[in-house]
Amino acid sequence: MAATVNPDLKKERENSSFDPNKITSFLYGGPEIVKKKRELESLALNDPDYQHEDLNFMSQEQQYETFLKKTLLMVTKVRELKIDVADRHFYRSAVIGTNPDPLGLHVGMFLPTLYGQASQEQKDKWLKMAENFAIIGTYAQTEMGHGTFLRGLETTATYDPTTQEFVINTPTITAYKWWPGGLGKTSNYCVLMAQLYIHGKSYGPHPFMVQIRSLQDHKPLPGVTVGDIGPKFGYGSVDNGFLAFNNVRIPRENMLMKYSKVEPDGTYVKPPSTKLAYGTMVQVRANIVVNSGRVLAKAVTIATRYSCVRRQSEMKPGHPEPQVLDYVTQQYKLFPYLAAAYAFWLTGQTMMSVYTTSSNQISKGDISALPELHALSAGLKALSSWVANVGMEECRMACGGHGYSHASGLPRLYANMTPGATYEGENTVMMLQTARYLMKSYNQSLQGEKLAGSVAYLSGVQPVPAAGRTRNMLDLGVLCDAYRHRAARLVHEAAVQLRNERQAGKDQPDAWNAASVDLVKAAMAHSQYFVVKNFAERLTDSTLDSSISDVLTRLCQLHALHGLVTNSGDFLEDGYLTGTDVRQARRHINALMAKLRPDAVALVDAFDFPDGILNSVLGRYDGNVYEHLLEWAKASPLNKTDVHQSYHKYLKPFLEDNRAKL
């Protein structure tokens, strides 16, 4: 087995214009954090207790069992190693790689819901147990018949003041809870979203803490039906489940009562906003923005390294086969997603910091930031997961045939990450939530209100510049202005369409539906403007080393120009940009790709994914792809024997029969 680095990759690294460690530092927030990250990753990746057969060779049941064992071990080790809460994600992502795990919902939603929705007494009762994994919970909201439309949930929690209990019921087949991660086989508790009824009156969806399995033998409690929903497109390592209740009684104190309350006599105490009950989803949406940047970065790392190792065809007669990354069409497939990975990585950081600031404010009782936080996280969640989806698939196809093999790591990455466009709010629905906020803000600005935050730009619509003006389409200020103008114009046009539909006699819901394609377009443009502006702003950081600010500026330019050329109609329609501008933009893209080409490998190295996390034969750091492809294939279960048992069962008699008939 070759121990040295593939010569093509070696040369790529020698020829790059900067030290990737500097960008790694920038991406992770400083050298100390990078050091910590690498220590924790190395600890996890070199721990023999976490080693197991490739998941691609396992059944769904084996994948679940392997991951359950591994995740429980991880919890124990995290405790033993006393890893700081803030650093645990480094260790965790090295342990689980690109796979979800059966405790993901416990850590990602069950605990956060207790932090965010439980009263102090409830925290005192449950948090210690949940934090120490003495109980395991999930977030059970979606039902077979309703995921998107929360107000349409059918599960009921009916208050009985005589016993001071809630009676939990699943009235129909469509009311079965469906999908919650870790529900199928792992969890013994859940946060249940159910319609609250008191004295026959409905108060909408509320969160309840419900025990579903015995703490003694893990059997479903009386009145509880629970199980796994079966194989999925990906997520084999997780037991997504179904759940139904037949008049199960829980104490009054099990409704999470930080905001809404039910008094013993059945008096309902209203929350400051009914949407506070949706708080955990907002947090996860913000996390999905971070995750989208990371998964795209992984896919691009695999495809870029492989494209430097892979040599194919003949560019010049008689010359050696070139590295496929030297084909400009290959660069055009990968570099825009390389740039997008950087853009979303940085957007994710900003989104998390907005989330932290706003949620601190909200938990102190000031809910003024809630609408902006919801609109921003919904739009960015949708945009980033959509781009990551398309980008992962583009990267897979850019790896030719080998991209289709599980050895590439790309099919599994895609299958596990593509639900990000669906879960935690289906993307179109999320964009329409952002559009709702944009319409409201736009109308406020028409009434002379000064807007703040991500919609501040809607206050002053820019004029279309005079014809004949030339622009430098590489100037990030010019590009940000163009995105801002496009977003403001599309918001304006969606608002006009909405108004026209109303004036034509439609009621508000029908008008909204009729205008919804334009509304989604406006929300997309708004979110894209945010991403481009955020990228450009991060480059103004005066502490940024000049050797890396040049290459990051190129990526930012490429990201903005590629989006502009792809959506050129939006920029041209009202004459804001001219055909000359767009032609110039296209030429700049080609020039930028040529400049980025020598730095491509260093730019993906800078994401700093160790091989154990990438889990890809094609994306290996050392580039020794071919020998490891063969080794990987040999490990396939079908190759355990030279002659498979099915030969004796089926093939042999079939062949013998055919031969006998000759």
Ligand SMILES: CCCCCCCCCCCCCCCCCCCC(=O)SCCNC(=O)CCNC(=O)[C@H](O)C(C)(C)COP(=O)(O)OP(=O)(O)OC[C@H]1O[C@@H](n2cnc3c(N)ncnc32)[C@H](O)[C@@H]1OP(=O)(O)O
């Ligand atoms: C030991 C090792 C440690 C390692 C540590 C590391 C741990 C990391 C672990 C991370 C793992 C994470 C794993 C997570 C995996 C996720 C799996 C997926 C889970 C799920 O999918 S859960 C289910 C999600 N479901 C949804 O998202 C449903 C989507 N639907 C909705 O949100 C609502 O129904 C919808 C569409 C918003 C509509 O709501 P509705 O009530 O009908 O509202 P209206 O449209 O009428 O609007 C009314 C009004 O409310 C505003 N609004 C709506 N939502 C919100 C909100 N969330 N916040 C604030 N405001 C909101 C809306 O804008 C309207 O405002 P107006 O002012 O216009 O009236």
Ligand SMILES: Cc1cc2nc3c(=O)[nH]c(=O)nc-3n(C[C@H](O)[C@H](O)[C@H](O)COP(=O)(O)OP(=O)(O)OC[C@H]3O[C@@H](n4cnc5c(N)ncnc54)[C@H](O)[C@@H]3O)c2cc1C
């Ligand atoms: C892998 C995975 C894990 C999950 N984990 C969990 C979990 O742990 N807990 C949990 O509770 N749930 C979970 N879910 C469920 C998930 O949250 C829902 O599937 C998601 O919210 C989408 O809802 P839906 O399935 O009802 O889609 P639907 O709403 O039925 O979407 C179908 C189509 O209808 C369109 N549509 C729906 N409403 C509108 C509208 N108002 N305007 C325009 N178009 C509309 C959508 O855009 C989409 O194209 C998980 C799902 C998956 C795939």
